[in-house]
């Protein structure tokens with residue numbers, strides 16, 4: 285079962301933190317870097333505080349298994365990845381059936397690409413990594429599937445239309461987008477974020493868990509809680525507000541939505557703060573859409 289996929293997070297979390305300091309992309313206009321996310325993301329995952337592909341492994345497995353390539357090896361595009369997790373799932377799922385997929389990972393930041401290369405090398409997989417804004421990305425051969433997690437909320441509603449157009453151009457007819465996204469009914473037009481109460485609860489949880497997991501995390505809990513503070517200011521998703529919005533978005537871009545199902549709530553062994561990108565917070569949906 286892919287649910288049992290053991291990702292080497294204890295090894296890659298310190299690597300990601302170090303790489304983020306060296307490689308994370310600076311926004312040319314603001315000078316801000318995305319190290320606030322890429323540096324701490326895997327520590328948050330180790331503490332069970334970051335929603336990632338592992339929480340929807342059954343869905344990705346089912347969706348990818350029904351996606352066979354037009355050629356011998358399915359061509360899969362991982363469109364945005366905070367680390368190597370989506371790649372790890374794609375590889376494991378296909379390899380279960382003895383298939384070696386041809387995976388390309390595109391991200392605008394070098395850090396997730398470096399982590400993907402690191403993982404691919406461990407797994408003796410040959411992958412392609414491209415640092416590029418997905419809205420500008422072109423490929424010489426069409427993909428059979430585009431796989432990503434929590435990516436739609438990185439884009440404003442206007443940009444999302446361009447994203448879907450780009451994905452359509454990148455897929456072969458019959459190819460699919462496979463993704464999971466959070467739905468925020470009743471959210472406003474602007475970006476979401478941590479409320480002061482959520483921030484307080486998240487900070488306290490990071491501190492408590494980092495203390496409890498000190499041996500495993502090998503990092504000063506106070507330092508991790510400080511970095512979590514920076515992470516919370518940076519985590520500002522553009523809300524997707526309804527299933528209808530998703531249907532419209534895909535259908536208007538030339539896709540048929542084959543599945544728009546409720547994602548099972550990530551089983552949390554304990555109560556986690558209700559906050560952005562935390563597993564079990566809010567509603568998430570699983571989407572499979574075919575390019576017409």
Ligand SMILES: C[S@@+](CC[C@H](N)C(=O)[O-])C[C@H]1O[C@@H](n2cnc3c(N)ncnc32)[C@H](O)[C@@H]1O
Pocket residue numbers: 318335336337363364365366367369370390391392393396416417418419432433434435438
């Ligand atoms: C896929 S998402 C969310 C994380 C996700 N839950 C996961 O587990 O991978 C975040 C990634 O998208 C990337 N990203 C955001 N906007 C992008 C864009 N326009 N083009 C390419 N990558 C982008 C960021 O650099 C980040 O690594």
